[in-house]
Amino acid sequence: MKKKHKQLILTLTSLTGGIGFGLLICFLLFPPKKTIVQSSVQETTTSQSALVETDSQEPNSVPTDLHEIVQLESVSEQRIALYQMLENKSGEQIAELLESTLTFDSSENLYSAQRILFAELVRVEPEKALELIWETERTRWGTLLDEVAIHWGLEAPTEALTAFASLKEPWKGRAIKTFFQYQQSLNESELADLTDSLNLTNYFAHWAYEIELAQVLHEPRSAFKLTLEADISAFQKNRVLSRITRHWIEQTRTDDIKAKLNLVFEVLGDTRGFWDPVVTEIAKLNPSYVWEQLTAMSQEIQTRFGRSVFNVWVESDPEAALLAITDPEYLDSNDGNMSYMLYPWVRAISDRFLEHISLIPEDEKQSAIRIAVNHLASSLPPEEVLTLLAQLRERGFDTSEATDSFVQIWSRNDALAAVEWVVQNMELGRYDGSWMLNYAIDELTIVDPDKAMELALEQPVNSGMDYAVVNKLLREGDFEKALALAPKVRVLQWYEPIYNRVAYFYIGEGKIEEALALEEKVEDSEKPRFYQNLVWNWLYSDADSFLENLPNFPTSEIRAIVSAEAIRTQQFSDFLTEKELEFVRSFVPNESD
Template sequence: MKKSLLTSVLFLSCGVLLGCGGMYLVHISTTGNSTTAGIEEGRENDTNRSTQERDSRLTGEWNERIFTNNDSVASIDDPNLHTDSFQRRLAIYSHVAGLTVQEMTTELEAISTGSQKYSYHVRDELQSALVTRLAIDKPETAVKFAVEQATAEPDRSPQGYSPQYPISEGEPLNMPGVQSVFSDWAVNDLSSAIRGANSLSTDAKSNALTGILNSQVGSSLETHRQIARELGDEQRGVDSYVQSFASRQVDDPRAAWNEVIAYLEPNDYRHSRALMNVASQWYEQDGFNVLDEINQSNLDSNFKSNFVRQLLWQAAETDPEQAFQFALKMPSEGRFPHTLNKVVNTWSESDPQAAFQAVNEVEQTSVRDQLQRNVVRNWSRNEPRYVLDHIDIFPAHLQVSVKRDAITSIARKSPKEAAELALQIEGMDGEIVGPQIMRWWVEQDAEAAIDWVYNGPVSNESQYNWVSALTRYLVASDPRRAFDLAMKQEIPEEVSLMGFRTYQPPGLEADVISRIASQDLDLAEELLPRVRDGITKNSAYSAVGDRYIDEGHSNKAVELGLKLSDEDQVTYFQDIAHTWARVDPVGLVESIKELPTEAVRSSVASVLSNRWYRDNFTEEQIDTLKQYLSDSDRQALEDQ
């Protein structure tokens, strides 16, 4: 008999992992009652029952392991249960199934007082299993425990039945445990559960009603109403019945749709999820005619547009061309047709050529151009070599972006091929893809990436940009080497800024130092003395100083600045003042008197007193800052 019981329990533990509720498992193991299975499967779980939601379906191998090796079930004291979820659930439900009501009650009391020392995973799941079992064998005890737990740890989040109500002091306490117990109790004995709920205080009774109604998915409207009426809130029964359509499969979606909308009030969005589920099934049954019927209904316009939009997204998966034609005729959605865009995006994933041909016929130029870009972006990502081989099928103004997107896609698996393709794109367009290529290449084979940049086909003119891309991503894995490579790279006299203007950049080590500072400030400060003078040094020191400020070490930021020349100090303290004003404006005002020179103090005060930073300070603090202004800086500020 004992062996038979253990086998039964092990089988039921599998059910836990199959996603069934803990009550269902323990109920089967102790009573063999299968009459509630249909309700349990359809139940909409609107409460926080995360401990009863289980892993995916067991494989045959796991089943075989359970049934052929019962001795493998661990004790609930086993420390390995904390990390082994499979064995933990097996052990817990084996343990609980063999307890008497008195033993379960004693165990719950021990858990709640902390006298039983389990890991939090074991404790929480054991408590859930005990309450679930008691909800069948001794529901009054389970309710008492659940109410006491909820009262000890109040939860003011909204109950599942009333998302329309704001959270306020008058809102009933949310008691997921109470809801769970009554849901289980009602499945086993509805009349007793209702009597038990009527004996509770207001908050607990409200939660009990939620749990009982949750157990009635698939029941009639009159059943929902009658239950709620007996517990003093008939409207809750109507709401629960309507909400049950959010997860139900219905035989006649049109009839279900008409039934649900009959209960809608103006601007009442509580039941939109239920309506959407019904509308989705209706579309699957009757097709695009459903969208016309929804558009012609008396529903609020926002309701209608939302449902039609979501149905079109659904339709784009199976009939994208018709969904596209329908979306084209929809009323304006503002500056950009988001519904049409999403339909086209979905279509371009399955048949980019057909989608591209369709969007080419869109009359409005701005819309057509944006849709074309969306299609070619997806097409380039999914079929990069095809689009590169057939680049002439795309309009001239899209060809560069097609190449760029395709090369970036190729870089994920073939970075060297992508890099050599990028060299064929002239100017900034080719340089833009460099960082994306190096991101993947350095991750896969940093040595090969370095060798290609220095010994491959990269021209002298392009090397600065390629080394910049290389060092940017090498920092994470080898910061010292990234710094050394950056130091070796000559600083060009000028580079183009996105093709709009040229400027002289800092040495690449400034960017490397900035990135190192975000992961290892000590190393960044160690390397600082090696950076090249001029804007490179200013940029690197400011990056480290900013990081010190961000981490709350303003004193270290000041000490770092003191290592610079008087001229460089002015630039440095001006730069870090922006971050300092954001992170610790009070500390900055208090510390300005400690800055090294009058010129530094005045320049910082000038920067912070202008209109861009005034919101960071009180008027009194601004007056304090202005005390440090030189006459010339004060006059310049007044002239603004």
């Protein structure tokens, strides 16, 4: 761990001590909220006082039945009754009481009672308490895990952290984070050693980073730099950068946009997009005003931050946003950004696309139509999207690209319906509809290969769609169905023979015997070509197997043809050693002389 992290943690520990340390971290890092975790430690000190209170209660006034206790409306009365019941109880007995509450009807009263039972059980049987968490309602897991992490971590930190290390995410991360926040039994060095021994160094480093971040949160430049250097994921960095920016905006003026953007550019401008969450938060203040300020800055800053501001603006006022980026003066200096800006704008107005299409520059209309159709295809029935495409065609727009793209999306959800529509409307797609038909049949092959082959065979021979059906099955790993349909594939001179294609996939799967067995399905005149076509993939996948099988090929002619092909392949690869190459040459008469 960095020295400054150690110094920081030791300083915080000496200043705060005990439970105050955990509360300080919660206050610094998280927005104030009334949580069970924050009040949990207080339970430690209330049990004794609750027991004292019972001395002043009339003997008959305190319920002794757990179900009756849970139903008590008064929290203090419930607590008094519970602690009286728990007095001198063993861990096993407390666990039995807690388990019995799992059958009670859900209520706030039940939750408060379970909290007390968990807090008491974790002091005597922490492993059992952790085990019982997962038998409660799922919505309670986080809160109860916090209880266990706090109390067990205070009583037996090594055992607690060891147990938390074996949990699955997100519970592992939550338990460890809570453990760190309330830890006071181990010093910083001991904690670092323990996390290292449990392979939890990254959790510890993240916690230390957040402590340091809390100290510089009021200095955005330092906070941004610290976050960039932190050993956390890009996703986490983006979230923290947003949080830093929101805090920055809350604490400073909101009319100094240029100064803010300049600072962001200085610190984050050369990063791989880490400026985006920051600029996005700034833009939320007033996107049109932020855009106005941005366009008065350097071209480099405009290019870097323009999309982030525009994406925010387009959500609140798409018409004004589009007018801004289609302004001639803006286009002259930012023409290359238009296509990037168009995407969020079209998505924002896609349900009113026909009303706004006239605003789009002519050379961008084709892309805009495709973007709108793709976006709507995920939320509208196919019939409504097809109606929109028809309306666009009536207005004279070319929708072939958008139609192809829509069929691609439609096919994933209802391949048969898509195919049936396509075969009746081939003229509406590009390349006479062949592209969208290919894609639709490809998807249909997954759900109904027989129907896909039937429709493929209705297409012209040179479409190759029947071949594509078998090829799709091979890519999906369905060799049995591929072999069953392979005899139906029509021969195309420029296509690899279908059984060679099957053999190619067999070899890729290491199924050499199955690949060679396909020779029986090939005409005698085609067998030399069958073996020859196996060479490259076989050498690439398993050269040892190739060399082992080479002497066993049916005829000397086939062995010579295959060996010659292997020698040619070696000229463009290094699949074989020199000794292996000499072995291969021995099967080619001219080579061995």
